[in-house]
Amino acid sequence: MATLVFLEHHGNELSKASLGVLSKAASLGDEDVAGIIAGSDVRTLADEAGKFGAAKVYAADDSQLQAPLPQPRVDVIARLVRDQGFDTVLFANSVLAADIAAGLAARLDAGLNWDLTDIVNEDGRLIGKRPALQDSVYVDVGWTSEPRLALFRSGSFDPNATGGSAEIEDLQVELEDFSTAARMIDQAHEESEGPSIEDAQIIVAGGRGLGGPENFTLVEELAKALGGAVGATRAVVDAGWYPYSTQVGQTGKTVSPKLYIACGISGAIQHKVGMQSSGVIVAINKDANAPIFEFSDLGVVGDVHEVVPKLTELVRQRKGS
Amino acid sequence: MKIVVCVKQIPEGSSRLDPGTKRLDRGGEGALNPFDANAVEEALRLRDGADGGEVAVVSMGPAKAQDALRKALAMGADRAVLISEEAAAGSDLVATSYALAKALEREGADLFLFGQQAGDSDGAVLWAAVADRLRVPVVSQAAEITQADGKLTVKRQTEFGYDVIETPLPAVVAVSDAINEPRYPSLKGIMGAKSKPQETLALDEIGVEPERSGEQGSRTEVYALNDPPARGDSRKIEGDGNAAQAVVDFLAEKRLV
Numbered sequence: 001m002a003t004l005v006f007l008e009h010h011g012n013e014l015s016k017a018s019l020g021v022l023s024k025a026a027s028l029g030d031e032d033v034a035g036i037i038a039g040s041d042v043r044t045l046a047d048e049a050g051k052f053g054a055a056k057v058y059a060a061d062d063s064q065l066q067a068p069l070p071q072p073r074v075d076v077i078a079r080l081v082r083d084q085g086f087d088t089v090l091f092a093n094s095v096l097a098a099d100i101a102a103g104l105a106a107r108l109d110a111g112l113n114w115d116l117t118d119i120v121n122e123d124g125r126l127i128g129k130r131p132a133l134q135d136s137v138y139v140d141v142g143w144t145s146e147p148r149l150a151l152f153r154s155g156s157f158d159p160n161a162t163g164g165s166a167e168i169e170d171l172q173v174e175l176e177d178f179s180t181a182a183r184m185i186d187q188a189h190e191e192s193e194g195p196s197i198e199d200a201q202i203i204v205a206g207g208r209g210l211g212g213p214e215n216f217t218l219v220e221e222l223a224k225a226l227g228g229a230v231g232a233t234r235a236v237v238d239a240g241w242y243p244y245s246t247q248v249g250q251t252g253k254t255v256s257p258k259l260y261i262a263c264g265i266s267g268a269i270q271h272k273v274g275m276q277s278s279g280v281i282v283a284i285n286k287d288a289n290a291p292i293f294e295f296s297d298l299g300v301v302g303d304v305h306e307v308v309p310k311l312t313e314l315v316r317q318r319k320g321s
Numbered sequence: 322m323k324i325v326v327c328v329k330q331i332p333e334g335s336s337r338l339d340p341g342t343k344r345l346d347r348g349g350e351g352a353l354n355p356f357d358a359n360a361v362e363e364a365l366r367l368r369d370g371a372d373g374g375e376v377a378v379v380s381m382g383p384a385k386a387q388d389a390l391r392k393a394l395a396m397g398a399d400r401a402v403l404i405s406e407e408a409a410a411g412s413d414l415v416a417t418s419y420a421l422a423k424a425l426e427r428e429g430a431d432l433f434l435f436g437q438q439a440g441d442s443d444g445a446v447l448w449a450a451v452a453d454r455l456r457v458p459v460v461s462q463a464a465e466i467t468q469a470d471g472k473l474t475v476k477r478q479t480e481f482g483y484d485v486i487e488t489p490l491p492a493v494v495a496v497s498d499a500i501n502e503p504r505y506p507s508l509k510g511i512m513g514a515k516s517k518p519q520e521t522l523a524l525d526e527i528g529v530e531p532e533r534s535g536e537q538g539s540r541t542e543v544y545a546l547n548d549p550p551a552r553g554d555s556r557k558i559e560g561d562g563n564a565a566q567a568v569v570d571f572l573a574e575k576r577l578v
Contacts, residue, residue, distance in 0.1 A: 185474075
């Protein structure tokens with residue numbers, strides 16, 4: 001096997017999800033898993049990847065790769081896969097990675113399986129595990145040719161710090177005209193304050209069911225009582241009730257705390273993909289038919305404005321005793 | 322401006338996988354993928370805001386996909402094209418993007434719009450493969466689109482915040498479901514849809530070789546369908562006066578408080 005893992009970064013940090021995929025790749029039987037980092041000034045990040053199981057890291061370092069846009073990265077990875085003969089290319093899902101993987105599938109006429117939560121090597125045959133139809137069925141999927149491309153749900157694997165070091169090779173960057181036609185003209189990326197909710201063991205999250213931004217204090221109080229962090233849905237972040245850095249979901253953070261308490265959250269797919277791998281999920285929503293109840297361990301059909309303050313009080317009492 | 326919206330017909334209600342073919346069961350009533358309704362709405366808004374133009378909807382699927390296309394026509398699209406052929410069944414991303422790109426090349430447009438995902442298979446990657454085949458720029462998760470001077474400015478959402486991307490045309494854009502509220506077809510729209518042009522094309526009419534379609538043209542396969550791992554007991558309680566206590570007891574049982 002010759003495996004390549006796309007290592008995504010944001011600012012000066014490699015994404016945990018892609019490091020998790022790197023660690024998984026190293027456990028599949030390939031001794032020399034390689035990583036690819038594409039960006040501007042990414043040499044130090046390439047060093048970092050060695051500590052998580054990459055034997056070799058290809059660094060595509062070019063100012064044209066500064067913005068996190070997919071098409072220039074398709075050019076870089078397609079060339080690398082062809083030149084080096086990689087038979088497997090793995091990605092941790094993200095807005096960027098999904099677009100790269102699909103572009104690469106078309107460019108290389110290569111099979112792409114997405115939304116995988118695991119992969120196994122059965123005598124050289126790779127089998128991907130894919131939950132489908134609201135996770136009601138787990139599908140074993142495979143590839144009929146090489147290279148094999150796979151996108152994993154974010155957070156499927158934990159990074160494993162092996163403390164190794166990677167050989168780094170610089171790549172020549174040559175881009176197609178159409179790949180550089182779209183330009184990033186502005187990025188409004190809020191820098192979050194305090195620890196990221198991605199690291200929290202307990203998250204209490206609020207949705208539109210709270211009724212208004214002032215009611216987020218209910219969520220904050222409960223989070224404080226439990227020693228957890230506060231999360232929010234896209235709807236309330238869009239409405240300006242709460243900061244973007246707390247957004248959980250497809251276009252927000254992917255979290256997997258031990259406990260996730262969803263307050264006034266309907267459980268739309270956009271939100272679900274960001275929190276479905278949480279250990280225990282408790283949902284409080286007055287709509288008995290809300291989809292969130294389908295994947296909650298405990299569901300309370302009730303008014304958040306009544307249940308949440310009471311719950312906070314009881315948790316405080318318990319912790320105080 | 323000519324806009325082509327790519328739409329998918331999905332089963333009405335809950336979906337199931339056919340244990341025999343291991344494909345999505347496409348029996349029963351068909352519906353327009355709800356995420357594609359956002360793309361249709363955006364196309365109509367762009368058409369009606371600019372100096373006129375045309376909105377065509379294109380789909381690949383069984384003959385029944387006409388129902389989904391008719392819904393888009395009832396919303397206000399001008400024309401529909403269905404790529405339909407038995408041999409195309411079972412096409413994966415590689416095969417689907419190839420055929421769709423062929424159809425879109427034949428159609429030609431300034432803008433190719435997609436919805437953010439398929440409501441049945443949760444597929445959320447097709448547009449980027451199609452864009453690569455068409456060799457045009459792609460922007461996904463668009464939350465706001467404005468056009469001026471033959472260019473689009475797209476505000477979009479990622480994990481980290483908002484991006485603003487500018488792209489020349491033609492381009493492929495996948496819209497987020499946060500971009501708009503799709504209109505409901507009016508009675509007049511529904512009646513009018515029946516007289517709008519609806520075309521059905523076979524694969525050879527758009528230049529797709531048989532070996533590049535269906536299972537033959539695909540590069541992935543399904544081996545087996547398994548039951549999901551048990552999630553444990555899921556409980557639902559009524560939010561009466563004792564609900565908070567029940568939650569605390571549950572958390573205590575799980576050693577979370």
